[in-house]
Amino acid sequence: xxxxxxxxxxxxxxxxxxxxxxxxxxxxxxxxxxxxxxxxxxxxxxxxxxxxxxxxxxxxxxxxxxxxxxxxxxxxxxxxxxxxxxxxxxxxxxxxxxxxxxxxxxxxxxxxxxxxxxxxxxxxxxxxxxxxxxxxxxxxxxxxxxxxxxxxxxxxxxxxxxxxx
Numbered sequence: 001x002x003x004x005x006x007x008x009x010x011x012x013x014x015x016x017x018x019x020x021x022x023x024x025x026x027x028x029x030x031x032x033x034x035x036x037x038x039x040x041x042x043x044x045x046x047x048x049x050x051x052x053x054x055x056x057x058x059x060x061x062x063x064x065x066x067x068x069x070x071x072x073x074x075x076x077x078x079x080x081x082x083x084x085x086x087x088x089x090x091x092x093x094x095x096x097x098x099x100x101x102x103x104x105x106x107x108x109x110x111x112x113x114x115x116x117x118x119x120x121x122x123x124x125x126x127x128x129x130x131x132x133x134x135x136x137x138x139x140x141x142x143x144x145x146x147x148x149x150x151x152x153x154x155x156x157x158x159x160x161x162x163x164x165x
Contacts, residue, residue: 024132024133024135024136024137024138025129025132025133025137026138027084027085027086027137027138027139027142028086028087030086030129030133030137030142030146031075031079031084031086031087031088031142032086032087032089033093033125033129034071034075034126034129034130034146035072035075035076035088035089036089036091036092036093036096037068037092037096037122037125037126037129038068038069038071038072038075039072039089039091039092039096040092040096040099040100040122041064041065041068041119041122042064042065042068042069042072043092043100044064044099044100044103044115044118044119044122045060045061045062045064045065045068046061046065047100047103047104047111047115048060048061048111048112048115049061049062049065051103051106051107051108051111051112051115052111052112052115053108053112054112056163057112057115057116057163060119060159060160060163061115063156063159064119064156067152067156071149071152074145074149075088075145076088078141078142078145083139083141083142084139084141084142085139096122099118102114103115103118116160116163116164117164119156119160119163120157120160120161120164123153123156123157123160124157126153126156126157127150127153127154127157130146130147130149130150130153131150133146134146134147134149134150135147
């Protein structure tokens with residue numbers, strides 16, 4: 001039986017209390033959320049390569065697959081190398097899975113508009129998560145990685161916002 005990644009999160013992180021207060025997530029919560037976020041980015045972007053007819057969207061989606069595959073591998077290396085004591089989840093959160101399932105039902109412009117919206121939302125969450133951990137996280141190696149990764153996520157957010165105009 002697989003444990004839901006959401007169940008692995010502390011209540012303060014899951015409810016958004018930490019985000020509102022600007023408090024860094026616990027290391028395990030950060031790893032769970034960062035890995036699940038990467039999974040959503042990769043899977044929704046693979047779908048965009050097939051479902052969207054918009055060349056700019058396909059270019060963005062390919063960059064999301066490349067960049068988020070890289071960050072997934074980096075995070076897994078930190079955990080498997082023993083620098084970070086945490087478990088990489090095997091599935092995205094139920095909310096992310098629901099967003100992906102909804103995307104799978106859409107075609108054409110409807111798909112493209114929803115994909116753009118989902119990308120903006122997902123990257124706003126990711127930037128917030130990486131900002132909080134990068135500034136005040138408890139694991140030095142993971143904190144440095146979060147701080148190093150954040151500018152790329154901010155760039156993704158800016159690109160997503162531009163597509164949403």
